[in-house]
Amino acid sequence: MSTPTIGDVAREAGVSTATVSRALSGSLRVSGATARRVRETATRLGYSGNPIARALRKNATGNVGVLVPSVSNPFFTMLVDEIEKHMVTMGINLYLCTSRDDHDVEAARLASLTQGSVDGILVSPCDAARSGAALAAAQTKLPVVQLDRSADGVDIDWVGLDDADAMRTIIEHLASRGVKRAALVTSSARNSSGRLRTAFAVAAGTQHGITLDSDQIFDGEFSTGWGTEAATRLVSQGDLPDAIICTDDQIAIGVMQELKRQGIRVPGDVLVTGLDDVPHATLIDPPLTTVRQPVGDIAATAVDLLATKLRGEERSIRKISLQGTLVERESTAN
The missing domain is CATH 1.10.260.40 (lambda repressor-like DNA-binding domains)
Incomplete structure (x- = not known):
């Protein structure tokens, strides 16, 4: 058993x-x-x-490394906080590193962590295409689990949001508000989450009769600055859609700030949605409709996956998608 x-x-x-x-x-x-x-x-x-604590008592350090792209992104701040809560209850030390959203820095951090300072690594890869080699090398030395984002071409455990369900939920919500045309502001060039959300948004839009024209899909980075720039470009086209779908809350906040600066009303002139449910989603005016990530469950599941590896249990690679929850706020009110 x-x-x-x-x-x-x-x-x-x-x-x-x-x-x-x-x-x-x-x-x-x-x-x-x-x-x-x-x-x-x-x-x-x-x-x-205390599965990790039991496993680590047999190992060298009692430490687990956590490597994320950035702690300036509030989603990763929330994620690290949840991971730490689980680690503290188990008496485990958490070593936090950031890759600064640079795959070369990420590779250096992974190499350093595998030199004996930790017994396992939880990592959110910064670059879907280029993070794989360093992750594969790290896994030959220590147990590794990916969370939130994933790297291409590696057989490593992963747990994160069910992006298909999240985007379908947003599209269905907008369809219920009578939306027929939408713009998409995203970040799909480098990270797996943005890539998946972009593809699933377009597919769900087609299924529910919401058009996302290619000239109104703006691809940049997960930041408020990019949201501001994308909103500026969209408004300059002179043809506002019914809604603007943003693949994370940081983008959405930047979009809404720029729309407000230009005198465009949300939701009166255009609806806006985000994804993550970071704390600032309730502080922006109007508060942002978004999909809340199950951050606590992602953290707990990642810790559990790492525990089984530390115990040396033989099992197949696990890929676990967890569903988010739609949080309706004033940015999509009728």
Whole structure:
């Protein structure tokens, strides 16, 4: 029989993996009834809340490396925070590195982490096409798990958002608002998430009767600056669509700031959507409709995947997609 995982406990108890982690650590954020149900389920399945700690006691450092493209992007700040919450409850040290969105820097960071400072690595690759070689090399020395983004051509565990479901959810929401034409502001050139979201947005648009013309698909980077620039280009065309779909919240915030500067009303003149549900999504005026990423569950699942590798369990490579949740706010109000 295989060793039970945090995901098994979550399914049996009817809660998220993040809730399981909090309940087993004694967090006050979980109600007494839920915590009891989780503990009883964990006991019945034979799950212990410290799989990484048990594994690391057999290894050298008690440390896990986390490598993300940037901490200036609030999504990665949220993700690292959730990972750290799980690590703290297990008594594990987290070594945080950033690649500065540069695959050469990323390769150097991975090489450094494999020199004995950590026992495993959680990584969000910055470049789908060019991160693979360094990841493959790192995996020959240490257990590696990808999260959020992934690299092409490597057989390495991955957990992240179900991008197809997220974009379908946004398109269906816009269709329900009567949208017929939409612009897309994205970042698909280098990272896997943007590439997938772009393709799935176009496909879902076709399915639901929303036209995304090629001259109104703006491809740049995940940043407010790019959102501002894309909005400027779109407005200069003189033909505003019914909606602007942004493949992350940072882009959407930049778009909305520029539209407001030019006197274009959201949602009165055009609807705007984002993706991630970063804290600033509620602070922008008007608040942003978006898809909330299951950041806690992504973090907990990634930690769990790393734990099985550290225990030396033989299993197939896992690719786990988790669904997000539509959060409707005023930027798409009727």
